[in-house]
Amino acid sequence: MAKKSSQPIRHIAIAGNIGAGKTTLTRLLAKNFGWTPQFEDVENNPYLNDFYEDMVRWSFNLQIFFLNSRFSQIIDIQKGKEIVVQDRSIYEDANIFAPNLHEMGLMSTRDFNNYKNLFNTLHSMVKPPDLMIYLRASIGTLVNQIEKRGREYEDNIRLDYLKRLNEHYENWVKTYTGGRLLIINVDEVNFADKKEDLGKVISKVNAELNGLF
Secondary structure, X not given: OOOOOOOOOOEEEEEEOOOOOHHHHHHHHHHXXXXXXXXXXXXXXXXXXXXXXXXXXXXXXXXXXXXXXXXXXXXXXXXXXXXXXXXXXXXXXXXXXXXXXXXXXXXXXXXXXXXXHHHHHHXXXXXXXXXXXXXXXOHHHHHHHHHXXXXXXXXXXOHHHHHHHHHHHHHHXXXXXXXXXXXXXXXXXXXXXXXXXXXXXXXXXXXXXXXXX
16 A cells, blocks of 8 residues: 555646647546646747747747746645646656757757756755656647647647657656656547546546545
8 A cells, every 4th residue: 555645635737748638637637526727828828829930939938938837836836725736747848848849959058058957946946746647648649639629829730849759758757756657548548538538547546646645
C-alpha cells in the first residue's frame, strides 16, 4: 500500500502534447471530483497566432507568457484551499517546448539560456503537483484531434514539430521525479467520447489519490 501523505491534496496537473486531450480531461475530472479546473490561457494569449506564423520571431515571447501564466496559477493553488486540476504543467515549458524550439533553431541560445535561468528561479519557489497525469498519444492521434477541434492558429503546426515534442515528452517522463505519475495511453482510451473509458481513467486517478490521502 502506498504511503499516505500528511499534507492535503491541492494540485493535480495534466501533461501532454498538443492535441492529447488535456483540456477535455481537465474538464471531465473537475466535473467528476468537484475540483476547480485551471486551463491554459489560449484565448487571451497575445503571441500564439504570431508564433505559429513566425516561430523564430515569437518563440521566446510565447514561452515567457506561458511561464508567467503557469507560475501565477501555481502560486494561487498553493495559497488556496481548493483542489485544482491544471491543464498543462510548468515543467513542460522548460523541459519540452523551450528545449525543442532551441534545438530546432527556432529560439536563440541567448534567449534559451535567459529562459532557463528564469525558470530555475521560479521553480525554486513552487512545489510539484501532488499527482502528474501524462497523456501519451501517437502522432496520428494528435493530428486527428487537432483537426477535430479546428483551431485556426493550429493549421500551420508542422508534423516534425509534433514528433520532436513527443520525443521530448517521453524523455521527460522517464526522468520525472517530482512525485506521483499516472500515464494514460490516449490511443487506447477514448475518455472524451466513451463513458466506459472515462470510468477507467477516473478509477486510475482514484487509485493514485487513495495513496495520498
